[in-house]
Amino acid sequence: MTGFDLFRTTDDHEALRAVVRELAEERIAPHAAEVDERAEFPKHAYDALVAADFHAPHVPESHGGAGADALATCIVIEEVARVCASSSLIPAVNKLGSLPLVLAGSEEVKQRYLPPLASGQAAFSYALSEREAGSDTASMRCRATPDGDGWVLDGQKSWISNAGFSEYYTVLAVTDPDGPRGSNISAFVVEKSDPGFSFGAKEKKLGIKGSPTRELLFDRVRIPGDRIVGEPGEGLKIALRTLDHTRVTIAAQAVGIAQGALDHALAYVRERRQFGKRIADFQGIQFMLADMAMAVETARQMVYAAAAKSERGDADLSFFGAAAKCHASDVAMRVTTDAVQLLGGYGYTQDFPLERMMRDAKITQIYEGTNQIQRVVMARHLLK
Structure with missing residues (x-):
């Protein structure tokens, strides 16, 4: 190929x-x-x-x-x-x-x-992060204790997307407190109806406000043994392998946000007139548009390359997934900011969707691993 x-x-x-x-x-x-x-x-x-x-x-x-x-x-x-x-x-x-x-x-x-x-x-949600275990996922405190042929889950998870709406949750918890760090965590499916499982209040957020973000709270939630995902102790390995693939989808989301912002900006500058002509005819505006489109297209091609590697399970997926997510989300933030600028005062109002897109873009630089963590992932791949 x-x-x-x-x-x-x-x-x-x-x-x-x-x-x-x-x-x-x-x-x-x-x-x-x-x-x-x-x-x-x-x-x-x-x-x-x-x-x-x-x-x-x-x-x-x-x-x-x-x-x-x-x-x-x-x-x-x-x-x-x-x-x-x-x-x-x-x-x-x-x-x-x-x-x-x-x-x-x-x-x-x-x-x-x-x-x-x-x-x-x-619907399905994913529960890895905790209040004190964001980037450092191996330091999680949520614990699943063996109990007969099952497990008892205690603790909490933070910043869980679509929490409360989803019926099922893949939850990571420590199953061997004395075991080696990172190899003492297991994954389980928790159902919304499980006794002792509840949700915190909805977070009040800058963007993606239509996706409820809440804490998951576990108070002696009994999990049957057949709901474990993979083998005991393999949870963090499975979680990080999952992120290698799903960071590509967040990169795709970022490209979509950026493309939407560029589309609206293009439509506006074609119609808006100042100094007797369309503002699209000013070279300074054209240069901004060209840079925005160039950034969106390079991000899109990186996402599609990473998606192909995800499909094949290539050995360098961790690098490409992190690179696609990091680059595309940075592009989304930059392009939406420039799109707001192109609309001037209108861009700052809710009469146009640009301010919403700018707020929504920010989270793509943070969730599924901050862009600082993406750079750590890339560097580790380069140096190993």
């Missing part, structure tokens, strides 16, 4: 893009501002995505899903994020929450939890 073939989209990929874009513009975009203003989960978007089988396209056909490849899943997320970042977290978080099962779960666990996800009956 040559470099040029590495991430070429097929006709099917482009047909998918057209379908998702139409759905997003007709069913999701009209509600995006209201979702942000009210900080409400975009149920209309969820229903539209479920009806089109775009809510969790990564689920394998063998478990009732669409079986979309990594690039197709990125295209779905990118196109939804182009109009509403909160709604794009529906397929993104479903993949993040359930990918540990796809990668390492027993067939029994997969058959129990993936079909309801694929059908839209249930």
Whole structure:
């Protein structure tokens, strides 16, 4: 395979893009501002995505899903994020929450939890971070204690996307307090209805307000032994392997946000007139637009290359996943900021979606590993 073939989209990929874009513009975009203003989960978007089988396209056909490849899943997320970042977290978080099962779960666990996800009956979230264990995930304190043929879970998880809406949660917890750091953590599926499992208040956030972010609280939650994902002690390894793949989807979200901002800025500068001509005719504006478009396209190509590596499971995926997420999110922040600037005072108002896109872009530099952590991941790969 040559470099040029590495991430070429097929006709099917482009047909998918057209379908998702139409759905997003007709069913999701009209509600995006209201979702942000009210900080409400975009149920209309969820229903539209479920009806089109775009809510969790990564689920394998063998478990009732669409079986979309990594690039197709990125295209779905990118196109939804182009109009509403909160709604794009529906397929993104479903993949993040359930990918540990796809990668390492027993067939029994997969058959129990993936079909309801694929059908839209249930959503999936991912619970790794804690108040004192953000970038340093191995320092987590949430504990699962052996109890007969099961486990008892105590502790909390922080900053969990779509918490309260999702029915299922992949939760990482320490199962061997005296074991080696990082090799003493296991992964479990927790169900929303489990006794002793509750949620903290919704976080009041800068952006992605339509995706509820809450703490998970565990007070002696009993987990049957058959809900473990992978083997005991393999949880952190599974969690980090998951992030290698799902950082690519966050990169796709960032590209979508940036593209949406560029689209709105282009439409505005074509119509806005100052000093007797369109502001699009001023060379200073043209240079800004060219730089924005160049940044978006380089980010997109990096995301698609990383998606191809995710699909193949290449050995250098950890580098490319981190690089795509880091670069694309930095691009999203820069492009949305420039788009606000191009609209001047209008860009700073809620009459246009640019200020929302700028606020939404910021989180892509933070979640699924800050961009400082992405640079650590890349450097470790280079130096090993």
